[in-house]
Amino acid sequence: MTIAGHAPFDTLFDTPFDTLVICGHGMVAQRLLERLVAQPGQPFRRIVVFNGETSPAYNRIQLSALLAGDASEDSLALQQSAWYRQHNIEVHQGDPVTAIHREAKTVSTASGQEQPYSHLVIATGSRSAQLGISGEDLDGVVGFRDLQDTRKLIDISQRHRRAVVIGGGFLGLEAAEGLRSRGMAVTVLHRSPHLLNRQLDPTGGTLLADALASRGLSIRTGTSPVALLGKTSVRAVQLDDETLISTDLVVVAAGITPNIRLAKAAGLVCDRAIAVDQRLQTSDPAIYAVGECCQVGEQTFGLVEPGYQQAEVLAQVLCDNTSTAAFEPAVIATRLKISGIPIFSCGQTQPDGDTESVIWQDHETRHYCRLLVRDQRLTGAVLVGETSDGPWYSERIQQADDISPYRAHLAFGKPYCDAA
Ligand SMILES: Cc1cc2nc3c(=O)[nH]c(=O)nc-3n(C[C@H](O)[C@H](O)[C@H](O)COP(=O)(O)OP(=O)(O)OC[C@H]3O[C@@H](n4cnc5c(N)ncnc54)[C@H](O)[C@@H]3O)c2cc1C
Structure with missing residues (x-):
């Protein structure tokens, strides 16, 4: 579905030499678009965006507020459709890129489009990491990554009472708090001995756990699930000490996995994510990657701020091939x-x-x-x-x-x- 924008040029001019294609329309791709149109020498005659999700780019961070009932879906939009029209940006929602053909410089999409590009940006983000245990495909086992997941969680919270959240990092805790504020009895399972172990020391993590427990969350640290049990819907979580916890919902929030399948299939160099240099260029000089799907040196990213810094650099690089702009991973608070x-x-x-x-x-x-x-x-x-x-x-x-x-x-x- 094309939700906004139109081709600014006659198809006669639709050559592969001046078309920027962006694969993914999340927070970082949107920031890139905003920075590109703000550059004086924006060189592309066409900018075409394909997105896997059916909604235009939205503030993913606010999904926690949406789950908690503190924000509405409408308030999440990053730009209105008029903005895309105004800047002649063609956005195809719900039409993911299925393959990149590097020799032909085209991408294929799920709806069967073949789109030529002169420059391609991959901004496919991440997905919830899988646990690798039995029962993950049962009904009622949900990730916490996008609007669809959040709608599902809200729906289940209106029909059921018990939830288990797997993961005591910030995503898991936000999911747990959101579900608790919707009236569910929530248990958080965390493998490490203390919550938020990437951000906090043991004392900080214990203080947080005490405060959350006093608000009604049940928290179990130093434990891992070994199986999710149920016939068609999840009914219980089995822990590594044989404990069974009855539940109607399991939220899997145990980390993220960068979406690199497309890049790998196209033969781009990938490690944990798509390898890019400080100009965000992949191993193919016509293809760039930004946000949670990319890796700079040894570093991958799970927060939006480094992605925004990358978008800033890439906008300059795309507009001026001689630009010396370079992304330096910084200490992020x-x-x-x-x-x-x-x-x-x-x-x-x-x-x-x-x-x-x-x-x-x-x-x-x-x-x-x-x-x-x-x-x-x-x-x-x-x-x-x-x-x-x-x-x-x-x-x-x-x-x-x-x-x-x-x-x-x-x-x-x-x-x-x-x-x-
Ligand atoms: C609930 C929640 C709370 C968060 N809170 C914070 C916070 O407080 N602070 C913070 O810094 N960060 C937070 N984050 C992380 C932050 O949202 C991400 O760092 C940021 O969204 C990454 O942007 P991105 O553009 O790289 O990826 P995304 O925003 O994930 O966008 C990628 C898009 O690409 C699409 N896509 C994937 N494959 C394809 C394909 N083949 N073709 C076309 N499209 C495709 C996906 O559907 C998705 O829409 C939170 C994340 C979540 C889920």
Whole structure:
């Protein structure tokens, strides 16, 4: 279905030499489009976007708010259809690319279109990682990645009472909180000994678990499911210690897997994701990749901010082949609010042999701050409950400032350190 835009040029001009094709229309592809049309020398006569989903690009981050009943579907749209028309961008929703033909420089789509390209951008994002255990294909086993998943979760929450969420990372906790706020009794299973183990240290994770438990979530850490049980619909989760948990819904939120099938089938170099250089170019000079489907060096991405930085760089590269713009993976801070509890984390989260910890904790307010210092430089910050100084700590980490003049005040934040 083409929802917006029209071909700006007669088909006589539809040569493969001036057509940008974008495969995937998620948050990063949309940012790329916005940056491209803002560039003075936008060189493409046609921009054609194919998307697997049936809705135009939307704010995926807000799916958590939608699940919790705090946002409406309409409020998620990133642009209205008039915007695509205004910029002559052809968007084909619900028509995924099924193959890339590199020699012919064309892509095929599910509806049977053959679209030539001069430049191709792959922005296919990720999907929920599979658990690799029996029962994953039962009804009532749902990922938490897109609008379809979220609609399904809302629907099930209106008909059933019990849910198990597999994964105590930020996606799993947001799913759990959303379902709890819709009246479900929710159990969270997490393999690691503490929640949010990528963002928090054990104390931070335990504080968060206590706060969530006091709001009614049941949390089991250090445990993994070994099977999902049921005939056609899921009825129970079996754990590695033989425990059975009865349930009507299982949400699988145990990580993400980059969507690289197309790129692999086309013979592009892939590792965990599609390998790109700092200009976001793949092993084929006419093909680029951005967002969660790409890998720069050893690094893959699971947050939107690095994808936005990549979109910025790629817009410049596509508009000016001599551009020196380059994507530098940076230390990205994570700022979350789980059930109203603010969390901030940046840089190193666990101490090692070379780091010292500066810790401050207020048991009454459940505020917690752990700062990691190496050679009088801040290398990591974990904050729970009170996070307003997070961006300031993040700047200190990125700039590798010498903190010795105000080290004694470090845990109290910027105002105290400035005064010192
Ligand atoms: C519930 C939830 C909450 C989140 N919260 C946060 C947060 O608080 N902070 C944060 O930084 N990040 C958050 N994220 C992650 C963030 O949404 C992603 O980092 C971001 O969306 C990645 O953008 P992307 O464009 O690379 O991929 P996506 O947004 O996933 O878009 C990829 C698109 O490509 C489509 N596609 C796939 N294959 C094909 C194909 N063959 N042909 C055509 N189209 C295809 C997909 O259907 C999808 O629409 C959250 C994610 C979820 C699911």
